[in-house]
Amino acid sequence: GQQVMQIPQYQHVQEGEDFTTYCNSSTTLSNIQWYKQRPGGHPVFLIQLVKSGEVKKQKRLTFQFGEAKKNSSLHITATQTTDVGTYFCAGPTSGTYKYIFGTGTRLKVLA
Amino acid sequence: NAGVTQTPKFQVLKTGQSMTLQCAQDMNHNSMYWYRQDPGMGLRLIYYSASEGTTDKGEVPNGYNVSRLNKREFSLRLESAAPSQTSVYFCASSELSGLEFFGPGTRLTVL
Numbered sequence: 001g002q003q004v005m006q007i008p009q010y011q012h013v014q015e016g017e018d019f020t021t022y023c024n025s026s027t028t029l030s031n032i033q034w035y036k037q038r039p040g041g042h043p044v045f046l047i048q049l050v051k052s053g054e055v056k057k058q059k060r061l062t063f064q065f066g067e068a069k070k071n072s073s074l075h076i077t078a079t080q081t082t083d084v085g086t087y088f089c090a091g092p093t094s095g096t097y098k099y100i101f102g103t104g105t106r107l108k109v110l111a
Numbered sequence: 112n113a114g115v116t117q118t119p120k121f122q123v124l125k126t127g128q129s130m131t132l133q134c135a136q137d138m139n140h141n142s143m144y145w146y147r148q149d150p151g152m153g154l155r156l157i158y159y160s161a162s163e164g165t166t167d168k169g170e171v172p173n174g175y176n177v178s179r180l181n182k183r184e185f186s187l188r189l190e191s192a193a194p195s196q197t198s199v200y201f202c203a204s205s206e207l208s209g210l211e212f213f214g215p216g217t218r219l220t221v222l
Contacts, residue, residue: 001170033211042201042213043154088153090211097142097161098169099211101154 002027002093004102012108019076021105023089030092032065032072033099038085046074079109113137115214117202123220124192132187132217134202140212142205143185145169145177147198148216154201160185192221 003026013019023032031050035043047056049065049072056063062075076083089102118133136143141162146154146169156169160179174196176188185204189196197220205211 035211042216043203043211044213045211090154096159096167097205098156098159098167099144100156100170101146104153 002091002100004089004091004100006087006089006102006105008105009103010106010108012110013079015081015109015111016078019079019083019107021074021087021089021107023072023074023102025070025091027094028069030069030094032069033090034063034072034074035088035090035101036085037088037104041085043088076107079107081109081111083107084109115202115204115212117200117214117217119217120215121218123222124189125222126193128192128221129188129190130192131189132200132202132219133184134186134214135184136202136204136212137183138204138206138212139182140204140206141182143179144203144205144211145175145185145187146201146203147171147196148201149198157187157200192219194221197221 006023033048034046037043047063053067054065060077064073086104086106088104090099115136143160145157148154155171158177160166163182166177178186200217202214203211
């Protein structure tokens with residue numbers, strides 16, 4: 001079945017450093033979504049990418065969708081303590097709206 | 112506009128007991144989902160409903176049943192709870208574009 005992997009599993013950074021998480025799917029995706037989950041909270045939708053090679057920015061966050069639509073990345077510039085949490089990517093199984101989540105990257109920001 | 116609501120917030124069951132987790136959304140979304148998240152893990156899809164009266168199995172459906180009696184509500188039933196079903200259960204809803212809104216979760220412990 002479809003698998004969605006993320007690396008790294010954990011990342012500790014000093015406040016002000018940049019952070020990147022990578023998402024790789026075993027199959028081509030029609031779109032990819034990114035979520036943030038704070039400790040003890042629920043996933044919160046960040047963005048959806050649809051087009052091959054698409055790049056979208058939200059303030060300090062930059063999202064990319066690969067040309068082959070099998071990988072994606074989230075880059076955070078100059079991390080802040082408010083960025084702490086786990087970042088998940090999710091993609092739909094082929095021909096459906098059933099979203100499979102990646103394994104997640106847990107970010108800790110040291111002040 | 113409450114978004115996605117889930118009841119109960121917490122539940123402790125004994126092995127073999129049954130219970131129903133309730134989920135409701137007030138955004139008039141067609142698609143609804145049930146995910147489970149084990150400690151330190153990602154989210155796994157249990158069941159999906161594309162519209163009222165339709166349901167489809169996800170990655171980990173064994174031991175669960177669902178019911179989508181109307182557009183607003185999607186319930187998850189554990190007929191005979193097992194310790195392996197100890198988890199946090201999240202309900203989510205989405206529009207056709209795939210945007211997803213998660214509820215606050217139900218934390219279930221099976222002893």
